[in-house]
Amino acid sequence: MLSLVLLAIAGAAAARSILTSGSLDYSIPTRQAGSLPSSFKWSSSGALVGPKSDSRNIKGIKDPSIVYYNNRYHVSASTAVSSGYNMVYFNFTDFNNANSAPFYYLDQSAIGTGYRAAPQVFYFEPQKLWYPVYQNGNAAFSTNKDISNPAGWTAPKTFYSGTPKTIQDNLSGGYWVDMWVICDASNCHLFSSDDNGRLYRSQTPVSSFPSGMNEPVIAMQDSNKNNLFEASNVYAVGNGKYLLIVECIGSTGRYFRSWTASSLAGPWTALAATESNPFAGAANVAFSGTAWTKSISHGEIVRTQVDQTLTISPCNVRYLYQGLDPSASGDYNSLPWKLGLLTQTNSAC
Ligand SMILES: *[C@@H]1O[C@H](CO)[C@@H](O)[C@H](O)[C@H]1NC(C)=O
Numbered sequence: 525m526l527s528l529v530l531l532a533i534a535g536a537a538a539a540r541s542i543l544t545s546g547s548l549d550y551s552i553p554t555r556q557a558g559s560l561p562s563s564f565k566w567s568s569s570g571a572l573v574g575p576k577s578d579s580r581n582i583k584g585i586k587d588p589s590i591v592y593y594n595n596r597y598h599v600s601a602s603t604a605v606s607s608g609y610n611m612v613y614f615n616f617t618d619f620n621n622a623n624s625a626p627f628y629y630l631d632q633s634a635i636g637t638g639y640r641a642a643p644q645v646f647y648f649e650p651q652k653l654w655y656p657v658y659q660n661g662n663a664a665f666s667t668n669k670d671i672s673n674p675a676g677w678t679a680p681k682t683f684y685s686g687t688p689k690t691i692q693d694n695l696s697g698g699y700w701v702d703m704w705v706i707c708d709a710s711n712c713h714l715f716s717s718d719d720n721g722r723l724y725r726s727q728t729p730v731s732s733f734p735s736g737m738n739e740p741v742i743a744m745q746d747s748n749k750n751n752l753f754e755a756s757n758v759y760a761v762g763n764g765k766y767l768l769i770v771e772c773i774g775s776t777g778r779y780f781r782s783w784t785a786s787s788l789a790g791p792w793t794a795l796a797a798t799e800s801n802p803f804a805g806a807a808n809v810a811f812s813g814t815a816w817t818k819s820i821s822h823g824e825i826v827r828t829q830v831d832q833t834l835t836i837s838p839c840n841v842r843y844l845y846q847g848l849d850p851s852a853s854g855d856y857n858s859l860p861w862k863l864g865l866l867t868q869t870n871s872a873c
């Protein structure tokens with residue numbers, strides 16, 4: 525209780541004071557996990573990775589998940605064609621070479637063909653297994669002993685027997701999408717969105733994962749669905765703090781709002797949470813030359829700590845995102861989404 529009061533005082537004063545083993549440190553930290561700025565600035569690369577001219581003839585590459593592991597970036601992403609979605613894996617050592625990394629289309633693995641999209645990949649340390657979590661109409665997962673062997677992804681299993689009642693009851697006109705798992709010391713939490721203004725969360729004990737996800741609760745909602753649309757990411761940022769970002773639909777394109785909390789169960793407090801002061805969006809991303817995209821859309825912070833706690837450093841954040849030529853139009857599934865990289869330019873540490 526005392527700690528909570530002290531944290532509240534520190535937070536209210538925006539002093540970025542940090543509690544370390546029971547004592548207060550009033551200095552402005554320069555390299556302190558947990559210290560996130562209240563506004564962000566980024567520079568963006570150009571489009572780094574796009575569809576390849578091969579027999580697959582995919583139209584867009586989307587929804588990337590990225591970890592840096594064994595001196596390589598490992599990316600899993602959605603592939604889009606007009607008939608729907610599947611997924612791809614590739615790896616590279618340097619972003620400058622990312623576009624020449626060979627694609628391994630994951631429908632060649634036991635993942636199989638059909639609707640699978642929006643992967644999130646992490647290492648579940650208790651079982652020494654990689655978990656790709658993705659959507660297939662339900663919230664699905666596979667496992668893999670070796671992230672660099674995409675043929676090793678197992679056949680889809682699901683966290684729920686069907687669409688949970690709470691989601692079904694709130695879904696009207698929306699889609700249940702973008703599953704995301706993060707674990708604290710006790711529980712693994714599964715977040716998802718409904719394209720209808722709601723973010724859901726359910727949980728199961730770490731010792732039971734991946735079984736036992738309970739009935740979701742509404743973690744956050746907005747009466748305007750554009751203000752809480754989809755593609756949530758949740759990370760631990762140190763000192764028991766969590767960062768949540770959710771993709772929203774703005775006046776010029778997609779952007780992300782952000783919140784923090786001291787528990788994965790919330791409550792979530794707004795951080796940079798408007799279109800004019802977003803986590804990332806047209807308002808705070810600089811391009812060299814003409815912007816290749818006005819949307820900063822579905823992606824992930826580059827994780828170098830790869831386990832189920834999804835712990836990131838709040839310093840020098842990099843974000844791999846999907847962007848789109850502003851002049852592109854037509855069938856949603858055939859839009860030419862490509863991947864680009866944001867690098868934070870106002871890191872305080
Ligand atoms: C990189 O990806 C390819 C699939 O395109 C895979 O065969 C290879 O093992 C991966 N290499 C490493 C070092 O992870």
Ligand SMILES: *[C@@H]1O[C@H](CO)[C@@H](O)[C@H](O)[C@H]1NC(C)=O
Binds near residue numbers: 689690691693694
């Ligand atoms: C959302 O789901 C809950 C649980 O089923 C239900 O009580 C509530 O009425 C739903 N909300 C809306 C807006 O439909």
